[in-house]
Amino acid sequence: KWCIAERIDYLTVYAFSTENWNRPPSEVASLMALFVTYCEELRVEALERNIQIRVLSTETCKIPTEVQQGLQRMVEETKHCIGGLTMNICLSYGSRGEIVGACRSIVDDVQMGQLRPCDITEQHIADRLLTGSCPDPDVIVRTSGEYRISNFLLWQLAYSELFFIDKTWPEMEKADLLEVIRSYAGGRDRRFGK
Numbered sequence: 001k002w003c004i005a006e007r008i009d010y011l012t013v014y015a016f017s018t019e020n021w022n023r024p025p026s027e028v029a030s031l032m033a034l035f036v037t038y039c040e041e042l043r044v045e046a047l048e049r050n051i052q053i054r055v056l057s058t059e060t061c062k063i064p065t066e067v068q069q070g071l072q073r074m075v076e077e078t079k080h081c082i083g084g085l086t087m088n089i090c091l092s093y094g095s096r097g098e099i100v101g102a103c104r105s106i107v108d109d110v111q112m113g114q115l116r117p118c119d120i121t122e123q124h125i126a127d128r129l130l131t132g133s134c135p136d137p138d139v140i141v142r143t144s145g146e147y148r149i150s151n152f153l154l155w156q157l158a159y160s161e162l163f164f165i166d167k168t169w170p171e172m173e174k175a176d177l178l179e180v181i182r183s184y185a186g187g188r189d190r191r192f193g194k
Contacts, residue, residue: 002174004049004085006181010134011087014152018059018094032064039070043077050084056130058097095154102128131156139184143169
């Protein structure tokens with residue numbers, strides 16, 4: 001709701017990385033149980049607020065069936081929510097895997113004679129990423145006091161402004177988001193390499 005109030009069109013959250021599967025099984029099971037609960041809560045709120053939800057996953061096969069069902073219902077029932085916020089949920093997602101998937105898709109097109117290697121451009125890769133229908137993010141907010149990207153949107157963040165916050169995601173308050181927006185809008189000179 002904070003993003004809607006600030007007229008943010010796209011929000012991408014990193015809910016669970018492919019590397020998170022390496023955590024202790026009991027922790028993974030607890031997180032998956034939370035996802036089942038939050039899928040339903042988020043679906044209801046998304047419908048009330050005209051939020052289109054998309055799930056970006058590079059290792060879907062690892063997601064438990066009950067979580068997949070909740071995600072599919074959420075995505076299916078909010079796909080008509082156009083013109084409001086688009087929320088991408090990265091779950092069982094890794095950016096390196098996403099880039100590999102895009103490259104494999106290009107190789108398939110080359111092998112089928114639909115694309116010549118000399119014609120491959122950055123746009124061909126970007127179009128095949130899971131975020132292909134969304135613009136690259138203007139801002140990346142990294143929480144938890146960490147100063148790393150953690151395999152998140154590696155291709156897409158090439159010209160994103162990075163903000164690092166010492167709070168964990170659940171501790172974030174609207175004032176934190178507003179401070180990021182103010183800093184981005186007021187003081188950053190985005191030259192895109194020029």
